[in-house]
Amino acid sequence: MRNFLQLSDLENDEIKNLINEALAYKNKKISLPCFNKSVALIFLEASTRTKVSFELAALRSGNHVINLDAITSSLTKGETMQDTLDTLGNLEVSIAIIRSSDELYYQDIDTSKIKIINAGDGTNGHPSQSLLDLVTIYEHFNTFDKKVLIMGDIKHSRVARSNINIMARLGLSVDVYAPEIFKTDEEFNYITDLDNNLENYDVIMLLRNQLERHEDSYNIQDVYLEKYGLSKSRLEKLSSDAIIMHPGPFNRNVELDEVVLKDKRNKIDQQVTNGLYARIAILNYVLGE
Numbered sequence: 001m002r003n004f005l006q007l008s009d010l011e012n013d014e015i016k017n018l019i020n021e022a023l024a025y026k027n028k029k030i031s032l033p034c035f036n037k038s039v040a041l042i043f044l045e046a047s048t049r050t051k052v053s054f055e056l057a058a059l060r061s062g063n064h065v066i067n068l069d070a071i072t073s074s075l076t077k078g079e080t081m082q083d084t085l086d087t088l089g090n091l092e093v094s095i096a097i098i099r100s101s102d103e104l105y106y107q108d109i110d111t112s113k114i115k116i117i118n119a120g121d122g123t124n125g126h127p128s129q130s131l132l133d134l135v136t137i138y139e140h141f142n143t144f145d146k147k148v149l150i151m152g153d154i155k156h157s158r159v160a161r162s163n164i165n166i167m168a169r170l171g172l173s174v175d176v177y178a179p180e181i182f183k184t185d186e187e188f189n190y191i192t193d194l195d196n197n198l199e200n201y202d203v204i205m206l207l208r209n210q211l212e213r214h215e216d217s218y219n220i221q222d223v224y225l226e227k228y229g230l231s232k233s234r235l236e237k238l239s240s241d242a243i244i245m246h247p248g249p250f251n252r253n254v255e256l257d258e259v260v261l262k263d264k265r266n267k268i269d270q271q272v273t274n275g276l277y278a279r280i281a282i283l284n285y286v287l288g289e
Ligand code: CP
Pocket: 046, 047, 048, 049, 050, 051, 129, 247, 248, 249
């Protein structure tokens, strides 16, 4: 058994194998694994897609699932994450799937008793989302020789941070667009002219405005769509062969006009479905031989 902490910890071939494996599960080319282990979900931040799809992935691959409720667990009595994980390990739970608002929460954890799957750590990483995004792009284009624009709240986005470097490593060309307040000092390929460049991209990846991490002073929700989002007029500028992605949950008529949801280039639903199969592949990576 091993941990799954960041996608960048894996070799390119390992990532490509996970992508192909997820698609093979989805297309019923291979049967699902069966582990008969116990898996704990510890979500200390809100989630629908990641939590439910990891739970389904664990169940479909023959595991027992324990949902550790953060409020009623002994974490609220001051028990440390290390002691909580050791307790679960003593109960023969094999994996803890953890979402936390603390960046790199796993860094100082001893995982000799139980392995960790990182389901999101603050603004730092969201490796299972990155994998399902890669699955979705590869499923559509069957190549990574494509141009991606990631646009939105880069500053607070673990999805962007997980995706940018790994996409470049796999051969995708990645540009980034963000309002000034959401830019960071990281060395990303920022573009400044959104409207005159949109037609050049094969993949438009929108990001959620991470309101729960914002300072009050931002206060730009009302003007966001027309100034920075995928508005109706920008939708018309996209290539007819492009695909549109968003990790969800989206803020309707903020990051995207709701007409985008009916556009045939929208892949948001497929991303959610691919999340299930990508997470079965991740469980196999952690639990498999
Ligand atoms: N994309 C994503 O992580 O969604 P949830 O917060 O609903 O899990």
